[in-house]
Amino acid sequence: MGMAIDRDDTQFHVLAVDDSLIDRKLIERLLKTSSFQVTAVDSGSKALEFLGLNNNDADDEEEYEQRDSNTESVSSDEDQDLGLGVNLIITDYCMPGMTGYDLLKKIKKSSSFKDIPVVIMSSENIPSRINRCLEDGAEEFFLKPVQLSDVNKLRPHLMKGRSKDIDSSHKTTSTRLITSGN
Amino acid sequence: MERNPMRRQLASLRKSLFDQGYLDEQFIELEQLQDDANPNFVEEVVTLYYRDSARLILNLDHALERRPSDFSKLDGLMHQFKGSSSSIGAKKVKAESTLFREYCKSGNAEGCMRTFQQLKKEYATLRKKLETYFQLARQIGPMESANRPK
Numbered sequence: 204m205g206m207a208i209d210r211d212d213t214q215f216h217v218l219a220v221d222d223s224l225i226d227r228k229l230i231e232r233l234l235k236t237s238s239f240q241v242t243a244v245d246s247g248s249k250a251l252e253f254l255g256l257n258n259n260d261a262d263d264e265e266e267y268e269q270r271d272s273n274t275e276s277v278s279s280d281e282d283q284d285l286g287l288g289v290n291l292i293i294t295d296y297c298m299p300g301m302t303g304y305d306l307l308k309k310i311k312k313s314s315s316f317k318d319i320p321v322v323i324m325s326s327e328n329i330p331s332r333i334n335r336c337l338e339d340g341a342e343e344f345f346l347k348p349v350q351l352s353d354v355n356k357l358r359p360h361l362m363k364g365r366s367k368d369i370d371s372s373h374k375t376t377s378t379r380l381i382t383s384g385n
Numbered sequence: 386m387e388r389n390p391m392r393r394q395l396a397s398l399r400k401s402l403f404d405q406g407y408l409d410e411q412f413i414e415l416e417q418l419q420d421d422a423n424p425n426f427v428e429e430v431v432t433l434y435y436r437d438s439a440r441l442i443l444n445l446d447h448a449l450e451r452r453p454s455d456f457s458k459l460d461g462l463m464h465q466f467k468g469s470s471s472s473i474g475a476k477k478v479k480a481e482s483t484l485f486r487e488y489c490k491s492g493n494a495e496g497c498m499r500t501f502q503q504l505k506k507e508y509a510t511l512r513k514k515l516e517t518y519f520q521l522a523r524q525i526g527p528m529e530s531a532n533r534p535k
Contacts, residue, residue, distance in 0.1 A: 225433050225469045232418045232426060297464070326468045348411050348472045351418075 215361045219243040220250045220294035220306065221324070226347070230293065230324075233354045247294070247301030247309075254289060256313055289319060290361050293345075296325035296332065304336060311340040320360040324349055388525065395521050402518070407511050412474030424526075428519045434473050438508060441466045449498055459497060460489040466504075477507040 217239045219230045227243045234241045244250050292310060294303040301309075303323050311317050323336045326347040333344045342360045345353045402408045412427075419426040445462050448455060467482035481504035488496035 223437075223465065223468055223472075225430060225437060225472050228430055228433060229415075229418075229472055232423065236418055326464075326471060347468065348414070350414050 214240055215290040216240040216288045218250060218289045218292045222298045237354050247306035250306060254316055291320045293322040296323050307341055391525050395525060398518050402514060406476050409474045409476040430473055431515055434469055437469050454494045456489045456492055460486055475511055481507055
């Protein structure tokens with residue numbers, strides 16, 4: 204999975220998740236207009252796959268982490284890029300299979316990725332849904348259609364994450380690349 | 386210069402789409418995302434919308450034939466149609482899809498079918514107008530860039 208990650212400190216990489224082709228194209232354009240690097244996928248399971256998380260059980264990942272704790276500091280550039288590469292996840296709420304909320308929960312349960320800010324988008328204005336997402340760790344909740352003014356709200360969340368990266372050791376965002384048989 | 390009457394025609398066509406309620410401000414949001422690097426962005430999105438809509442209309446037609454009606458399935462399909470219509474600013478189509486979903490919630494098959502017929506009409510009208518609009522825009526386009534000061 205070769206991927207060129209821009210090593211410019213100011214460029215952030217956003218993972219966008221939406222089952223609608225039109226909305227994916229839209230969010231991609233919105234994010235690129237705001238100078239974000241974008242990877243767009245059409246499902247929660249593809250998002251987890253991209254991150255290198257086991258689809259069924261985010262807890263599996265902890266096993267790998269312990270095993271590889273010695274080799275963390277010598278992880279290859281490529282490994283680092285893929286895991287450290289995602290600075291924010293923006294996901295649709297209503298998706299077949301895994302909802303955006305399910306994805307949020309899995310991300311927050313993951314020791315490697317729980318600190319990545321997650322933003323939820325939805326076409327439906329349901330206060331209980333919005334509150335639940337925010338209470339369970341989503342940074343923002345955008346009503347669709349998402350506009351440039353919404354995307355402009357993302358940078359502060361990303362800047363927060365970036366300074367955290369610099370302060371703490373890279374241990375917190377190390378990647379377990381699970382590429383077996385894929 | 387031939388360009389000016391065509392530009393006026395384009396502007397007038399565009400204005401009528403908004404004035405008559407076919408498009409809402411989301412369409413303007415799309416236009417703002419179009420630039421020199423992405424000169425056909427709006428048309429590209431709208432083309433995707435046609436493709437997606439064709440699929441949804443087909444599926445809805447089939448689902449509406451079923452007895453008893455599967456309102457959950459119908460609602461699910463229309464949720465998608467509403468979403469994509471909303472994303473491109475298709476105001477009237479979006480309104481019909483909202484009405485359709487209300488009929489789904491109240492289990493009114495008759496209402497669903499009536500509304501769907503209306504939705505298809507609105508969609509066809511919108512599509513025709515947008516096709517005319519983009520065709521005209523494309524004709525004007527090359528002339529625009531040829532005359533732009535470098």
